[in-house]
Amino acid sequence: GENVEQHPSTLSVQEGDSAVIKCTYSDSASNYFPWYKQELGKGSQLIIDIRSNVGEKKDQRIAVTLNKTAKHFSLHITETQPEDSAVYFCAASIRQGGGSNYKLTFGKGTLLTVNP
Amino acid sequence: DGGITQSPKYLFRKEGQNVTLSCEQNLNHDAMYWYRQDPGQGLRLIYYSQIVNDFQKGDIAEGYSVSREKKESFPLTVTSAQKNPTAFYLCASSMTGQNTEAFFGQGTRLTVV
Numbered sequence: 001g002e003n004v005e006q007h008p009s010t011l012s013v014q015e016g017d018s019a020v021i022k023c024t025y026s027d028s029a030s031n032y033f034p035w036y037k038q039e040l041g042k043g044s045q046l047i048i049d050i051r052s053n054v055g056e057k058k059d060q061r062i063a064v065t066l067n068k069t070a071k072h073f074s075l076h077i078t079e080t081q082p083e084d085s086a087v088y089f090c091a092a093s094i095r096q097g098g099g100s101n102y103k104l105t106f107g108k109g110t111l112l113t114v115n116p
Numbered sequence: 117d118g119g120i121t122q123s124p125k126y127l128f129r130k131e132g133q134n135v136t137l138s139c140e141q142n143l144n145h146d147a148m149y150w151y152r153q154d155p156g157q158g159l160r161l162i163y164y165s166q167i168v169n170d171f172q173k174g175d176i177a178e179g180y181s182v183s184r185e186k187k188e189s190f191p192l193t194v195t196s197a198q199k200n201p202t203a204f205y206l207c208a209s210s211m212t213g214q215n216t217e218a219f220f221g222q223g224t225r226l227t228v229v
Contacts, residue, residue, distance in 0.1 A: 043220035043221050044220045046218075106158060107158060109158035109159070
């Protein structure tokens, strides 16, 4: 079925280094790809998203790239800080059946740890 | 302020009892979702609803039930048929359509004792 694969499941970096998380999706009709950050015991917050009409989007230290041909998208965090430590989820808006209804399908998450 | 609210934050249940988790939103969103999160497994979809009085099973619906009598509310009942109910439960809502973000509640941690 339709799914979203996310890698790696855990990522540990030193403060100041960059972190990259990658996701692949299966539905070529997907056009919307959000990234969420979840801190321990809390709900998830949208941090950045990208639509298929662009290949890259940047917001300060966070950027997302999209390759529609290869059906993968990535989250890039530069100059990481300890407060970036959290679980990050990617998602893709996946079409249901052959109709026009879509729902978000999430990757399994990446636990990012930034070591001071 | 608009938002999505889950209650309670922590919930304890005796084995064999049903329990209902509340999820309310005032964002005027048509779609609402319930996810379960276990350590190392990410978010798994239990049920979702895209319109009042209609809902569909997600990937792990067995042992759960939902209702959508009002647009604002999407309660989840964890029944005694759910063999491993201890988990963190997240509710979310969004507008319908292809390019819309989801907003999450703060979650409910259910522990079976």
